[in-house]
Amino acid sequence: MVARYGSEVDLLDDWQRIHRARLRRRTDDVVCGDLVFLEPTQAAVTRRAKRHNQLSRRDGTHRLRTIAANIDRVWIVIAPQPEVPRFLVDRFLTGIVNLPARPALLVNKWDCIDPQRPSTFDALLENYRCLDLELLHVSAHTGYGLDRLRTAARGSSNILVGQSGVGKSSLIQSLLPREELRIGELGHSGEGRHTTTTARWYESEGGAWIDSPGVRDFTPEIGSATELARGFSDLAAHAGQCRFRDCTHQAEPGCAVRAAVANGELPARRLEAWHELLQEIVAGARVRPGDRGTR
Ligand SMILES: Nc1nc2c(ncn2[C@@H]2O[C@H](COP(=O)(O)OP(=O)(O)OP(=O)(O)O)[C@@H](O)[C@H]2O)c(=O)[nH]1
Numbered sequence: 001m002v003a004r005y006g007s008e009v010d011l012l013d014d015w016q017r018i019h020r021a022r023l024r025r026r027t028d029d030v031v032c033g034d035l036v037f038l039e040p041t042q043a044a045v046t047r048r049a050k051r052h053n054q055l056s057r058r059d060g061t062h063r064l065r066t067i068a069a070n071i072d073r074v075w076i077v078i079a080p081q082p083e084v085p086r087f088l089v090d091r092f093l094t095g096i097v098n099l100p101a102r103p104a105l106l107v108n109k110w111d112c113i114d115p116q117r118p119s120t121f122d123a124l125l126e127n128y129r130c131l132d133l134e135l136l137h138v139s140a141h142t143g144y145g146l147d148r149l150r151t152a153a154r155g156s157s158n159i160l161v162g163q164s165g166v167g168k169s170s171l172i173q174s175l176l177p178r179e180e181l182r183i184g185e186l187g188h189s190g191e192g193r194h195t196t197t198t199a200r201w202y203e204s205e206g207g208a209w210i211d212s213p214g215v216r217d218f219t220p221e222i223g224s225a226t227e228l229a230r231g232f233s234d235l236a237a238h239a240g241q242c243r244f245r246d247c248t249h250q251a252e253p254g255c256a257v258r259a260a261v262a263n264g265e266l267p268a269r270r271l272e273a274w275h276e277l278l279q280e281i282v283a284g285a286r287v288r289p290g291d292r293g294t295r
């Protein structure tokens with residue numbers, strides 16, 4: 001399934017042709033990336049195949065919305081403008097590793113970055129240096145890094161996620177010049193305009209690309225500190241040495257995670273992000289007793 005427009009969908013067949021079809025009530029939960037069965041005479045979707053994963057987010061009214069399904073790789077797109085919201089990358093990473101899918105960081109608008117001048121943007125990237133995370137610098141405008149991106153993405157289904165205005169649609173447009181995507185201008189203060197309103201699947205010889213609507217925030221669908229720890233392998237690497245097995249790395253004595261922050265082995269921002277997400281899990285009363293630790 002390529003894209004959804006209310007109760008109608010665009011489907012891609014094995015010959016790369018697009019068909020418009022209707023959803024029946026039983027198939028109302030179909031999203032971009034789903035494999036579906038079609039009743040051709042009525043152009044109706046009768047059933048969808050089982051998914052291997054799905055990426056969901058809470059909307060403004062806290063309802064869970066599934067953005068896309070059957071994703072191998074999630075590229076978190078960031079750019080010097082618009083400014084990256086605090087902990088957005090940490091939030092995405094935690095959600096992605098729990099899908100599970102492979103996360104990667106894609107820094108777009110490389111043409112706007114002066115490598116000679118250290119910036120707050122470099123400081124942000126420093127926070128993720130301890131993670132075994134693929135990081136690519138690209139420019140949709142100049143084409144810089146796009147060959148490396150194509151190679152890294154080959155043979156898999158790839159979704160671009162991130163704020164509005166970071167250039168997700170522009171990147172797919174540059175990767176697939178024959179497609180026609182809508183690109184939005186940035187507002188006066190550098191904010192995006194939410195030009196993409198529904199996820200869309202673009203098939204190419206080298207793999208598939210999914211463009212997704214820009215988000216302001218992202219709340220990962222996690223219910224335990226064990227799942228949280230999956231998104232914080234850098235922090236979890238130290239947690240084994242904490243004195244208490246269920247250490248939450250706040251005020252406990254003998255906390256190896258805080259010690260790692262103090263001696264510069266772990267960025268303080270990562271521990272702050274951990275605390276914010278742990279707080280949200282606790283507030284949602286979704287942590288089982290004895291499941292607060294990182295191990
Ligand atoms: N300088 C520069 N600008 C870029 C680059 N890529 C995208 N832009 C600009 O950034 C703005 C937003 O681009 P879009 O591709 O619409 O961003 P998006 O992330 O798809 O936004 P939404 O669809 O709203 O989520 C446009 O003005 C683009 O021209 C780049 O590599 N360099």
Ligand SMILES: [Zn+2]
Pocket residue numbers: 239242243247248249250252254255256257258
């Ligand atoms: Zn600790």
